[in-house]
Amino acid sequence: MAATLFAKFVPKHGNGHHIYGWLPLTQTVRHGSKAVTRHRKPLHILKQKLLAVTKYIPPPQPFPRGAYPSESDHNQEDNGLMLLQKKDLKKIFEDYKMIAVVQNNCGNAEDMVILKHRLHKHGISVKFFPNKVTRPFLINSIYCNMAPLFIGPTVLLVSKEPKVKEMLTSLRASPQMTLLGACIDDTLLSVQGIVSYSKLPAMTVVQGELVSGLTMLTSHTASLLQRHPAHLSSLLQQYIKQQNPNNGTEASPTAEQAT
Amino acid sequence: MISLIKSAAGGLTGVCRVYGHQQVLSQCCLKTLPAGLKTFQVPPDYSDVFLPSKPKLKFLNKVPNLKKAKKEMKKLRDIQGPAKASNTFINGQYAIVALGGGYLRWGHLEMIRLTINRKMDSKTTFARWRINAPYKPITRKGLGQRMGGGKGAIDHYVTPVRCGRLIIEMGGMVELGEVEHILSEVAKKLPFPAKVMSKESHAEMLKMQAEKEQNNQNPWTFKRIAQGNMMGIRKVLSPFDLHNHGRYSGKFHFPERV
Numbered sequence: 001m002a003a004t005l006f007a008k009f010v011p012k013h014g015n016g017h018h019i020y021g022w023l024p025l026t027q028t029v030r031h032g033s034k035a036v037t038r039h040r041k042p043l044h045i046l047k048q049k050l051l052a053v054t055k056y057i058p059p060p061q062p063f064p065r066g067a068y069p070s071e072s073d074h075n076q077e078d079n080g081l082m083l084l085q086k087k088d089l090k091k092i093f094e095d096y097k098m099i100a101v102v103q104n105n106c107g108n109a110e111d112m113v114i115l116k117h118r119l120h121k122h123g124i125s126v127k128f129f130p131n132k133v134t135r136p137f138l139i140n141s142i143y144c145n146m147a148p149l150f151i152g153p154t155v156l157l158v159s160k161e162p163k164v165k166e167m168l169t170s171l172r173a174s175p176q177m178t179l180l181g182a183c184i185d186d187t188l189l190s191v192q193g194i195v196s197y198s199k200l201p202a203m204t205v206v207q208g209e210l211v212s213g214l215t216m217l218t219s220h221t222a223s224l225l226q227r228h229p230a231h232l233s234s235l236l237q238q239y240i241k242q243q244n245p246n247n248g249t250e251a252s253p254t255a256e257q258a259t
Numbered sequence: 260m261i262s263l264i265k266s267a268a269g270g271l272t273g274v275c276r277v278y279g280h281q282q283v284l285s286q287c288c289l290k291t292l293p294a295g296l297k298t299f300q301v302p303p304d305y306s307d308v309f310l311p312s313k314p315k316l317k318f319l320n321k322v323p324n325l326k327k328a329k330k331e332m333k334k335l336r337d338i339q340g341p342a343k344a345s346n347t348f349i350n351g352q353y354a355i356v357a358l359g360g361g362y363l364r365w366g367h368l369e370m371i372r373l374t375i376n377r378k379m380d381s382k383t384t385f386a387r388w389r390i391n392a393p394y395k396p397i398t399r400k401g402l403g404q405r406m407g408g409g410k411g412a413i414d415h416y417v418t419p420v421r422c423g424r425l426i427i428e429m430g431g432m433v434e435l436g437e438v439e440h441i442l443s444e445v446a447k448k449l450p451f452p453a454k455v456m457s458k459e460s461h462a463e464m465l466k467m468q469a470e471k472e473q474n475n476q477n478p479w480t481f482k483r484i485a486q487g488n489m490m491g492i493r494k495v496l497s498p499f500d501l502h503n504h505g506r507y508s509g510k511f512h513f514p515e516r517v
Binding site (some may be wrong): 046054082 | 298299300339471479481492496497
């Protein structure tokens, strides 16, 4: 393997050929493997150390890479379909009074068809929109607080009249649909809010009650005056007796005098 | 009502999607409603893709057409280091990129040609060679011969391939997923490690490498120490390490080194 060149004899004097010393020329020429080999050549320990010292050190990261969505994902252009769907959503929020968000875990189309039929009888229609479209639309509008509802498979139940009671009964019939929240007359309601809203009496009933409450006194006096005067006088006498039990003897003759 | 729908369900096979206000649902056909609504991506536009007249890979000769074949020295430096030629995309979108050095023989080239020509759709895709036909003569001595007696006779021809060189380029009105399985089958059988890349992923790889060099937190780099001959390290380094910066050694490539 190693071929060594032998020592070179150096003459000190030109004529005498006296050998005063020799220079050891031990140049061991190694004939190892070539530079390009099929196997990985064993590295010199110093080269190993160099490679270990000069390894790549990545910059420190505050959180792992997949933990938060990157900023570049937000700025994607809307394609035509998404723009169309956003327009539809805008129209829905303008036209319809009641917009309920329901989580749709329906397994088959049959259940959905039955539900749609039930709701159609009350004038409620079912709308489907992808969350990717609704969430940015809502966040940029006044309904931004509704945006957290749109996670998972959601469906919109929209209607012009807020028929909450009928909607609740139809939803109770299909157990897979879970009511998440609703926006009725530009007010956001939670599930409990919707239930209490449904328990409220109708508008006409409330108005009638209010009117009757306000005019209660006048209507009562009117009904009293319509009775016979003798009845009225006897009522008054009884009232005075009740008011002044101590002065009962005094009051009664004055009352008799009055009649 | 429900029985009607159930009978309709049994009878009907076709299903379609419905949007917007509906007519009375008593006579409707069943619509499938998927679990989540799919958002559709715009399909890729292939209007600028040009399909050549001969889309398949051409036949490469085993032996070059020479009057007098000269025996050549081993010159293993044609395997060593990164590729300077043929390492960018020209007219295709997807390619097999060599991640190591090696020699390609006629058998390899035939395997590539036959596999790709058989599996690709010539109406929508085309393939191009990015390597030459074998031109470097390799000599062999006969079996059982002793050392000496001159150089052996030419046995076969090879094409040297350096790391980073493109072997095959494919293009056409297809996406990477449609072409990947064909190219990866070929890439597995090559004598050096190879990878299927698209134009974008190739550019991404180069960009990542450059970024790594930029944001390396280690103040000590191979390049700095080798160029400055710190600690007399050039005693154990090769002259090629000066410009390869420790990323190449022989025919091997170390992608994680920076």
